[in-house]
Amino acid sequence: MTSVQTHSPDPATWTRGPVADIFSSYVAATALSSAQELGLLDRLAETGAAPFGNGGDERLNDEVVQSVYRALHWAEVVEIKDEETVVTGPAFDAAFAARGYFYWLVRGCGEAFSEAPRLALEEVRSGAFYRRDMRAVAIGSRLIGDGEVEALFDEILARTPVRKIADLGCGSGQRLVRVAGRHPEARCVGVDISSASVRLATDAAREAGLGERMTVHQGDVLRLEPRPEFAEVDTVSCVFMGHDFWPYDSCVATLERLRRVFPRAERLVLCDVVRTQEVPRADTPIFQLGFETIHALMGVYLPALEEWHKAFAEAGWRCDAVHSTTTPPNGYLFELSPATRN
Structure with a gap:
């Protein structure tokens, strides 16, 4: 050209x-x-x-x-x-503090970024039209969340005893391993659509010696069905994958489905990065350009903060608290509970 x-x-x-x-x-x-x-x-x-x-x-x-x-x-x-x-x-x-962002960007998403000219063509944008290294995405996401997000998450879980937790989009499994260590009586179940992430999380559980206290299943969170492992879950967590629920109607349907799949869930702790409204400038924070660009390439809609609140209300979840994060920038952690019991 x-x-x-x-x-x-x-x-x-x-x-x-x-x-x-x-x-x-x-x-x-x-x-x-x-x-x-x-x-x-x-x-x-x-x-x-x-x-x-x-x-x-x-x-x-x-x-x-x-x-x-x-x-x-x-x-x-x-x-x-x-x-x-x-x-x-x-x-x-x-740079060491930010290393997870670079690993997510280059190792996890590099192939998709290099394919941007092809991914701009409408004729290719169906089916499995892009590739990411989901093992690297999982590791990068864990490093990104290790500072602020996971500390917030642990603080929330410390308020009420955890009997059984399900982590949706569990990635590397390290969140569940940590929860199991902090809550010796808790049982843990992870769900991830990526076979590479399931292997990574399964290995983490084995290395931590968790035995039957932690199980990991491959599954699409958007299409989960009730199963025996989910029946006694009282806490559901979902970190850095909530945007996959969207667009709006799909998000509402998924949030409603979670109430049926986890009938005894008392809380949903959901953390995600929201879409920004301003044009990028010289002081645009780390991650924002990469996060928004890669999801445009993948055809994944990113909601703004107010759209999340609207979806929670329509799907029957009460938002009890919202925590904004500096790392990742534009991140929010929502503490949710069922507006009415099933």
């Missing part, structure tokens, strides 16, 4: 500076995601320094690891000292 150019700007205006930084930022984002998966960030967080290369780990290509560090040096996440040692840079703490 060619493009029409009305004038040719001086290369000095774009080979360095803001446009060049957009290019380099893409490379740095992929490097940060790679460093997370390879364990390079964890090593630096623990020791503050690492060899400039594979450090004797023959599984890793020395030149590739060096290129990852070079990109992170450009971003001031690390500093390369005398081509021998890497130390944490001025942006390391912030």
Whole structure:
């Protein structure tokens, strides 16, 4: 494809500076995601320094690891000292805190982003027309929620004893593992549509030694049917997947179905990121552009905050409390209970 150019700007205006930084930022984002998966960030967080290369780990290509560090040096996440040692840079703490966002963006959603021109064609937008790495999405989402969201979640569950909890879109399973550890008498059941996430969560339960206290099932939350494992659930949680309930009529139907599928549920704790109303600007927070863009590519509607409240009311759920979050930006955690008993 060619493009029409009305004038040719001086290369000095774009080979360095803001446009060049957009290019380099893409490379740095992929490097940060790679460093997370390879364990390079964890090593630096623990020791503050690492060899400039594979450090004797023959599984890793020395030149590739060096290129990852070079990109992170450009971003001031690390500093390369005398081509021998890497130390944490001025942006390391912030980048480490944000590592889940980059892993979600690059490893989890990178293929879909690269396919954006094809996904813009109406003729392809049906069936399974895009791909994401759902294992990486699950891991990235867990890292994103580990700070503020999970602390809020634990605070809410601490108020009332949990007998049995169902986590919808359970992803890596770490939320249920933590709940089981904090509530020794609780039983846990996870549901996820992704077979990769089900395997990940099942492995997490086994590694935690939970035995029959935690089970994980593959299923579509939008089409759940009652089953014996759900009959005694008193708490239902759903973190970072509520937007999959939409559009509006589908969301209301799903929320109503949850009351039938979990007939003894006393509360639903739902957390999600809402659609923003303003045009992106220089101070747009992390995640917003990526989250809204990827869901446009996938054809998933993102509701605004007021739309959630309308759907809750119509579906028979009372909103008892709302908590806004800084991480993720534009996130809200809703504490819901049945408006009337089944």
